[in-house]
Amino acid sequence: MDTQTDTKGEKTIQSVDRALAILEVMARHRGEVTLATISEALSLNASTCHHIIKTLMARHYVRPGTARGRYMLGSQLVVLADAVNVKAELPGRAKAVLDALNQITEEAVHLAVLEGGEMITLVKREARHALRVDSGSIGKSRAMHATATGKILLSELPETEIRRITSEHGMQKFTGNTCTDVDALITELEETRERGHSEDREEFQLYVVCLGAAVRDTTGRIIASISVSTPINRATPEHLALVRDELMAAGRTLSLNVSDSPEA
Structure with missing residues (x-):
């Protein structure tokens, strides 16, 4: 070399x-x-x-x-430039979608992207309830393996890339439910792809359940993830079904917004 x-x-x-x-x-x-x-x-x-x-x-x-x-x-440089432009524009393009998702579910909402093997949260909306989860902060996180937002970003990466990222950044144990075995994580990511959304059931924070969905570009590639977090006392089957349906609809809408970008 x-x-x-x-x-x-x-x-x-x-x-x-x-x-x-x-x-x-x-x-x-x-x-x-x-x-x-x-x-x-x-x-x-x-x-x-x-x-x-x-x-x-x-x-x-x-x-x-x-x-x-x-x-x-x-021409391939145009493809790379488009990807950068789309990510830069995401917060603005996502505002109305995230606001609507936050209003309908009344829960905390996040938008994140993958950069350099790390998850970066670009936007967050706090829950509208008096009882809220700690929705974290804007910026970098190495908790992809333990969060619904991160699992979506990992879900369609090649297995070798998943292993590289988890090896480089580790798989910290945040709660007793955190997955710290890369083989088990890869199996879960396969299930995530099949059902179309990701789940975090008290894996990053105790008493917090989170669901995640993908935002895709014009080629179908995942460029971002959105998630909704709720305290476990509100995580009834009925409420989670509402969150899942609204979240996945928001992911599809935002993907269309990205596709309509003049740079796309």
């Missing part, structure tokens, strides 16, 4: 670093860029640049220019 050491003393992959540097040079120049320009800007051998560009072309991050030896940024 072609590793190198960065300014912080951490190991990085040299070929990946060079590929990204090539894309950055092309972005700065805009339009078409010659191989010679890229090679000179990065002080790289022209043959090395050419091989990396060919790889980027195979993945549609770069495309040929109008003449031999000239290149342009490719």
Whole structure:
């Protein structure tokens, strides 16, 4: 593996670093860029640049220019940019949906995304009852394995990625109901995919039950999750059925809102 050491003393992959540097040079120049320009800007051998560009072309991050030896940024970068734009716009696009869900269920509501192997809560709405659950705070959390919000985000990831995330961040035991075995978690995530929603029954907090649903982009990929949390004394079968139905409807509506985005 072609590793190198960065300014912080951490190991990085040299070929990946060079590929990204090539894309950055092309972005700065805009339009078409010659191989010679890229090679000179990065002080790289022209043959090395050419091989990396060919790889980027195979993945549609770069495309040929109008003449031999000239290149342009490719369409795959638009896909990545769209994903960033959609996530940035999610809180605004989700406001009406989350407000309605909060009003109908009268329970705490959350919107979260997955970034860098961590769950980030973007929006929360407190319950409308005097008796409320501790709905947590905006920001990062490593409790994906123990929360309905997190389980949805994990549910359609490859098994290898689930194992990597849980290995890197651990599976902290929050209550006696917390799942701390990755194989058991993977089995539960399979069940989550089949039924279309996730469950947290006192796994993150005692006396709190939470259900989660997916928000999908135009390709059907999960880009966010929404959840509703309720104290166990209100978690009757009838109330949970209402929460589940309204939550999944909200997930579908927000997915449509994302699909209607001009950037999507």
